[in-house]
Amino acid sequence: MKPELKRAAELAAEYIESFDTHKVSQETDADALRAKLYKDLTRDGLPPLQVIEELFEDAKDGLLNSAGGRFFGWVLGGTIPVSIAADWLTSAWDQNAATYACSPAAAIIEEVVADWLKDILGLPKQASYAFVTGCQMAHFTALAAARHKLLADKGWSVEERGLAGSPPIRVLVGEHHETLLRALRYLGIGTNAVVRISMEDDGTIAVAALKTELEKNPDAPTIVALAAGDLNRGAFDPFDEVCELAHAHNAWVHIDGAFGLWVAASDRLRHLVKGIEKADSWATDAHKWLNVPYDSGIAFVADPEAHKISMTIPVAYKVEFENVRDQFEWNPDWSRRARAIPLYAVLRTLGRKGVADMIERCCDLTQDIVKKLGELPGVEVLTTPIINQGLVRFLAADGNHDARTDEIIKRINQSGEAWFGGTWWNGMRVMRISLSNFRTTGEDIDRVVAAVKAALKT
Numbered sequence: 001m002k003p004e005l006k007r008a009a010e011l012a013a014e015y016i017e018s019f020d021t022h023k024v025s026q027e028t029d030a031d032a033l034r035a036k037l038y039k040d041l042t043r044d045g046l047p048p049l050q051v052i053e054e055l056f057e058d059a060k061d062g063l064l065n066s067a068g069g070r071f072f073g074w075v076l077g078g079t080i081p082v083s084i085a086a087d088w089l090t091s092a093w094d095q096n097a098a099t100y101a102c103s104p105a106a107a108i109i110e111e112v113v114a115d116w117l118k119d120i121l122g123l124p125k126q127a128s129y130a131f132v133t134g135c136q137m138a139h140f141t142a143l144a145a146a147r148h149k150l151l152a153d154k155g156w157s158v159e160e161r162g163l164a165g166s167p168p169i170r171v172l173v174g175e176h177h178e179t180l181l182r183a184l185r186y187l188g189i190g191t192n193a194v195v196r197i198s199m200e201d202d203g204t205i206a207v208a209a210l211k212t213e214l215e216k217n218p219d220a221p222t223i224v225a226l227a228a229g230d231l232n233r234g235a236f237d238p239f240d241e242v243c244e245l246a247h248a249h250n251a252w253v254h255i256d257g258a259f260g261l262w263v264a265a266s267d268r269l270r271h272l273v274k275g276i277e278k279a280d281s282w283a284t285d286a287h288k289w290l291n292v293p294y295d296s297g298i299a300f301v302a303d304p305e306a307h308k309i310s311m312t313i314p315v316a317y318k319v320e321f322e323n324v325r326d327q328f329e330w331n332p333d334w335s336r337r338a339r340a341i342p343l344y345a346v347l348r349t350l351g352r353k354g355v356a357d358m359i360e361r362c363c364d365l366t367q368d369i370v371k372k373l374g375e376l377p378g379v380e381v382l383t384t385p386i387i388n389q390g391l392v393r394f395l396a397a398d399g400n401h402d403a404r405t406d407e408i409i410k411r412i413n414q415s416g417e418a419w420f421g422g423t424w425w426n427g428m429r430v431m432r433i434s435l436s437n438f439r440t441t442g443e444d445i446d447r448v449v450a451a452v453k454a455a456l457k458t
């Protein structure tokens with residue numbers, strides 16, 4: 001075996017097997033990192049083994065160990081080892097998953113994985129799909145289909161005529177991630193098209209307010225964007241009710257289920273996504289809660305025709321085959337990584353029960369950590385976790401809870417024992433707990449609670 005391949009595999013294994021001893025994060029000085037990584041680009045190059053070994057050493061201090069079990073920031077999953085192994089094969093095979101002809105195996109693996117996912121996630125069998133880089137591009141892909149369909153229904157071909165002069169699309173949103181708005185920008189729909197619908201106290205869209213808005217302008221081409229698990233509370237919109245209401249007004253319902261959609265895999269949690277199959281499109285990630293490497297998002301569209309028309313391009317050199325799917329007709333990109341391969345490996349390894357167990361375990365551990373943190377003096381629990389997201393803040397004797405919360409987060413993160421992010425919620429500075437890593441254990445939780453306790457004392 002080439003020494004650089006062997007060494008990279010050893011170093012990678014060493015890295016992922018030693019999270020317990022790594023600091024989750026370390027003080028990183030950008031200039032110190034630059035000093036290490038800015039090498040002279042030599043004329044004749046260097047031995048590959050040396051390059052790999054130096055890369056590992058030089059990048060080390062700049063790695064956020066978010067793939068380990070004591071990382072609770074944003075919503076980042078880890079990587080189940082078999083998915084890393086399959087990702088290596090993906091790179092070694094170096095297939096261009098643009099067309100069936102480029103890689104029959106990659107094309108068929110996408111079909112298989114999409115069928116498994118639709119089954120696990122409770123989505124309609126006929127839904128079309130695209131394996132994209134992340135939920136951001138899943139929004140873009142799904143909403144391109146929405147844009148096509150809503151305007152085609154008005155006799156307007158957006159693919160040929162663009163948006164100038166088209167009937168304006170409006171987008172009704174409740175709780176949403178900013179990537180949804182960026183997808184609207186990419187699509188030329190623009191953020192001025194967004195109408196924010198008021199929210200219930202539990203973080204879900206107010207159905208009565210949505211109804212009023214839908215009735216205001218019944219002929220407008222309309223997208224209703226819902227959340228399956230919002231970032232702060234993990235709240236789920238009432239899909240059943242909203243889909244019926246929106247469809248009665250010919251609106252397209254899009255669901256951001258970047259991580260929350262995965263609760264559909266669990267018998268215990270599936271009730272949270274009741275009615276989800278009635279939507280028109282769904283965007284999710286595999287690199288979050290399925291714990292596969294980046295870049296891995298998936299778009300599903302209930303109307304394959306709208307999906308395909310919005311993405312396909314004519315290619316003179318297309319090789320025709322019977323009964324196969326050319327991925328470029330469904331994706332925003334052309335040449336692309338065969339990114340369904342790690343999903344194939346991880347789904348086969350876990351099985352349905354393994355996926356469900358992983359999701360449930362993360363939710364149970366989130367309950368556990370929030371409860372234990374809430375028992376510490378000076379910690380206020382703001383939301384009881386619905387799934388894997390929780391919010392707490394730290395109270396100050398002088399009443400400046402925002403500053404105290406920031407200070408405690410800083411101390412915890414500096415300890416290297418855990419990593420949490422801060423955010424604003426209901427006008428308060430809060431610490432968000434997000435747990436979507438298969439690696440996190442009960443021992444990790446105890447270790448983290450001890451670190452928070454220590455941070456509170458100093």
Ligand SMILES: Cc1ncc(COP(=O)(O)O)c(C=O)c1O
Binds near residue numbers: 133134230257285
């Ligand atoms: C609810 C939600 N939607 C969309 C996204 C964007 O996903 P990605 O970073 O995979 O594009 C995120 C990322 O955190 C998210 O939490």
